[in-house]
Amino acid sequence: MIMRIALLLACLAAPVWAGDLMPAIPAATGDPHPEGNDYMRRNHMEMMKHDRDLTLRQGDRDIGASLGQCFDCHAVEVAGEPVGYDNEQHFCRTCHDYAAVKVDCFMCHTSKPATDIHRTMATADEPNSIAAYLTRVEGAEQ
Amino acid sequence: MERTIYREIRATPQVMQLGGLLAAFILAALWSVYTVEHHGHVITGMTNQIVWGLPHVFAIFLIVAASGALNVASIASVFGQKAYKPMARFSSLLAIALLVGGLAVVVLDLGRPDRLIVAMTTYNFSSVFAWNVLLYNGFIVIVGGYLVLQMMRKVDPRLVKAAGLVAFLWRLALTTGTGSIFGWLVARPGYDAAIMAPLFIVMSFAFGLAVFILVTLWLFTLSGRIFGDALLIRMGRLLGIFAAAVLYFTAVQHLTNLYATEHGGVERFILRDGGIYTLLFWGVQVVIGGLAPIALVFLNPSRSSTVLAATLVIIGGFAQVYVIVIGGQAYPLDIFPGFDVIEGFNEGIVNPYAPSIYELLLGLGGVAIALFAAGLGAKVLRVLPTNLSDANLPADR
Amino acid sequence: MTNRAELTRRDILKSGAAVASLTLASGVTLMAFGGSADAKGADAGKRWGLLIDAGKCDADCSDCVTACSTENGWGHGDHGSPETDPAWIRKVTLKEQSTGRTVSAPIMCQHCEAPPCVDVCPTGASMQRPDGVVLVDKHICIGCRYCMMACPFKARSFVHEPVADQKVNAPRGNGTVESCTLCVHRVDKGRIPACVEACEQAGHSAILFGDLNDPDSPISKALEQYPSIALRDDLGLNPAVRYQNM
Numbered sequence: 001m002i003m004r005i006a007l008l009l010a011c012l013a014a015p016v017w018a019g020d021l022m023p024a025i026p027a028a029t030g031d032p033h034p035e036g037n038d039y040m041r042r043n044h045m046e047m048m049k050h051d052r053d054l055t056l057r058q059g060d061r062d063i064g065a066s067l068g069q070c071f072d073c074h075a076v077e078v079a080g081e082p083v084g085y086d087n088e089q090h091f092c093r094t095c096h097d098y099a100a101v102k103v104d105c106f107m108c109h110t111s112k113p114a115t116d117i118h119r120t121m122a123t124a125d126e127p128n129s130i131a132a133y134l135t136r137v138e139g140a141e142q
Numbered sequence: 143m144e145r146t147i148y149r150e151i152r153a154t155p156q157v158m159q160l161g162g163l164l165a166a167f168i169l170a171a172l173w174s175v176y177t178v179e180h181h182g183h184v185i186t187g188m189t190n191q192i193v194w195g196l197p198h199v200f201a202i203f204l205i206v207a208a209s210g211a212l213n214v215a216s217i218a219s220v221f222g223q224k225a226y227k228p229m230a231r232f233s234s235l236l237a238i239a240l241l242v243g244g245l246a247v248v249v250l251d252l253g254r255p256d257r258l259i260v261a262m263t264t265y266n267f268s269s270v271f272a273w274n275v276l277l278y279n280g281f282i283v284i285v286g287g288y289l290v291l292q293m294m295r296k297v298d299p300r301l302v303k304a305a306g307l308v309a310f311l312w313r314l315a316l317t318t319g320t321g322s323i324f325g326w327l328v329a330r331p332g333y334d335a336a337i338m339a340p341l342f343i344v345m346s347f348a349f350g351l352a353v354f355i356l357v358t359l360w361l362f363t364l365s366g367r368i369f370g371d372a373l374l375i376r377m378g379r380l381l382g383i384f385a386a387a388v389l390y391f392t393a394v395q396h397l398t399n400l401y402a403t404e405h406g407g408v409e410r411f412i413l414r415d416g417g418i419y420t421l422l423f424w425g426v427q428v429v430i431g432g433l434a435p436i437a438l439v440f441l442n443p444s445r446s447s448t449v450l451a452a453t454l455v456i457i458g459g460f461a462q463v464y465v466i467v468i469g470g471q472a473y474p475l476d477i478f479p480g481f482d483v484i485e486g487f488n489e490g491i492v493n494p495y496a497p498s499i500y501e502l503l504l505g506l507g508g509v510a511i512a513l514f515a516a517g518l519g520a521k522v523l524r525v526l527p528t529n530l531s532d533a534n535l536p537a538d539r
Numbered sequence: 540m541t542n543r544a545e546l547t548r549r550d551i552l553k554s555g556a557a558v559a560s561l562t563l564a565s566g567v568t569l570m571a572f573g574g575s576a577d578a579k580g581a582d583a584g585k586r587w588g589l590l591i592d593a594g595k596c597d598a599d600c601s602d603c604v605t606a607c608s609t610e611n612g613w614g615h616g617d618h619g620s621p622e623t624d625p626a627w628i629r630k631v632t633l634k635e636q637s638t639g640r641t642v643s644a645p646i647m648c649q650h651c652e653a654p655p656c657v658d659v660c661p662t663g664a665s666m667q668r669p670d671g672v673v674l675v676d677k678h679i680c681i682g683c684r685y686c687m688m689a690c691p692f693k694a695r696s697f698v699h700e701p702v703a704d705q706k707v708n709a710p711r712g713n714g715t716v717e718s719c720t721l722c723v724h725r726v727d728k729g730r731i732p733a734c735v736e737a738c739e740q741a742g743h744s745a746i747l748f749g750d751l752n753d754p755d756s757p758i759s760k761a762l763e764q765y766p767s768i769a770l771r772d773d774l775g776l777n778p779a780v781r782y783q784n785m
């Protein structure tokens with residue numbers, strides 16, 4: 001009987017205890033997602049999966065959810081340096097460790113913010129743009 | 143002949159010890175897989191030149207033997223040879239066990255074995271490899287169903303016979319698919335040949351029967367049952383015919399290649415200049431695995447001749463698969479005909495291959511899985527006949 | 540309803556100017572060669588290719604290899620041996636057996652029109668984009684290496700070791716297969732591949748890049764004028780990479 005009461009009290013107190021066990025999600029910089037955190041938490045996997053096929057198979061890079069863009073706002077810095085997925089303070093680790101769901105992305109993708117990617121189309125004045133290159137090649141032919 | 147009684151083998155200390163030994167090999171294979179997963183394939187002997195190595199040799203041997211092991215049941219149900227009927231149940235079981243062992247090796251050697259679900263759900267149907275995934279899984283289901291029908295009481299024998307026919311045809315498709323994995327590669331002169339599919343089919347006849355003979359004899363000895371000499375000698379003669387067929391198709395494969403000047407290079411490599419590959423081809427595949435067993439079973443038919451012949455066919459079979467898989471990759475790709483490569487890493491040279499312990503353990507683990515599964519099946523299911531003595535042979539020959 | 544007679548020259552000029560400026564506006568960052576300027580991503584009207592002039596290639600230079608490995612993040616920090624290290628592009632020096640003439644050229648994925656690697660991939664990870672570039676979809680690559688068996692040019696590499704600090708533009712990981720991507724991450728943003736840029740900067744300009752489907756592009760004109768070969772022509776794969784003066 002005493003055991004039962006003790007267990008009942010323990011269960012009632014559980015939400016209080018659980019408060020300490022929830023993941024401490026690092027704050028992001030930048031504007032919040034228009035869809036809301038709940039939507040992103042539930043659907044970020046589907047969004048990334050859909051867009052990855054568009055980018056890889058169709059070459060469509062004008063998408064909403066590139067991995068590099070995620071880290072624009074969701075990078076976590078420790079001692080001034082952004083941390084990678086091997087560090088447990090990485091943004092994705094905080095929730096995924098809690099939920100015990102393995103993240104496969106970072107076997108291939110870098111987990112730190114992008115520093116040297118081409119985000120915009122090259123303009124004709126940039127020397128390594130296709131336009132400038134073709135002008136040079138055509139000029140060399142004559 | 144008396145009605146065949148099928149009984150499970152008893153778990154004697156000897157059986158348990160053997161099971162323990164096989165389990166140890168399986169554990170060693172799992173350790174090897176874990177280590178390779180952790181450190182990457184760089185610790186194995188496989189490289190960007192020798193892409194498929196010793197594990198694939200083991201796997202292909204097991205898969206080819208699996209479809210051949212079903213032959214015994216097919217001879218009984220499809221070709222109506224009553225003497226083989228008591229062995230039909232174990233033949234089906236052994237076929238599944240060997241296939242599972244071979245597939246385990248292939249899957250565990252993948253760069254991303256965690257993506258097995260992807261491999262089983264995403265298919266590119268222009269790939270013969272994708273078809274093979276379906277054929278292998280279908281084989282397990284169909285032969286499993288066939289085994290169940292064989293074991294059920296009060297089943298219309300015509301239904302069992304129909305199931306046997308379906309299994310037989312499916313296994314022909316499966317082996318054709320396995321041979322075509324190599325036969326449909328245009329890039330490599332050692333492979334690109336239509337004869338690979340029929341060659342693999344006769345290889346499956348020979349290897350499958352040899353493995354079946356040895357494993358069944360082994361289990362019979364372990365469980366104190368009688369396997370008659372006459373039946374064994376009869377199966378030995380059949381094995382000799384199959385081994386001769388393998389020699390014939392091998393001869394046709396190489397003679398055809400020799401005639402085409404463009405393939406002269408790879409033929410000279412395999413038949414004369416290939417070092418270990420030439421030794422394996424002539425010494426082990428042709429002499430030990432072909433001529434010797436044929437001579438044994440036809441010139442000196444006896445119990446010991448059959449057992450020795452079966453062993454030699456298996457050894458020769460491994461050598462044959464090794465020469466096909468590894469030899470075909472060792473011979474350099476001829477990307478620049480008419481040119482010698484004077485600078486360029488690994489261009490135009492025979493690619494070296496030194497298997498590592500990880501590959502050997504994985505391959506042996508696959509064999510252990512197959513034998514363990516076969517033994518376990520014989521222990522818990524009623525698939526092994528109690529009496530294959532000569533007195534029990536049916537009247538037809 | 541406008542009376543046909545009332546359509547003046549001014550109207551025609553105005554509408555023509557409007558159409559012209561619209562076309563120019565959308566095409567200002569994309570050269571309108573082959574296909575449509577408005578296409579997002581890989582344009583099926585284009586076929587990207589390379590023409591490599593082996594006569595201009597210097598046997599002692601491997602700037603294209605260095606540039607590719609820097610751009611895509613391979614070849615550094617590998618602890619294995621050259622047999623297992625990846626090589627998206629490699630330099631070869633050849634000697635003609637009948638004449639003794641030597642020639643040097645880089646070899647990379649040939650981006651065939653009928654790629655055997657795409658045919659044999661069991662999951663469809665080895666794929667071809669609408670613009671002809673052959674890629675590996677590493678999301679579904681299971682690392683079976685069958686494509687490596689099938690490639691006549693030894694263009695593909697298997698990643699034999701765990702990888703860290705990947706380039707953002709070139710995700711690559713242990714256990715998958717990779718090869719030259721024709722720098723699609725640059726091409727899609729209107730830039731030339733890294734090897735082309737490096738060869739130009741080294742002063743050789745041996746690698747010519749362009750749209751094979753555009754008859755007015757420099758590469759198409761060069762192919763039309765001068766003899767060129769495809770490697771392993773006998774296989775009928777119609778590669779997008781061709782060689783001159785080989």
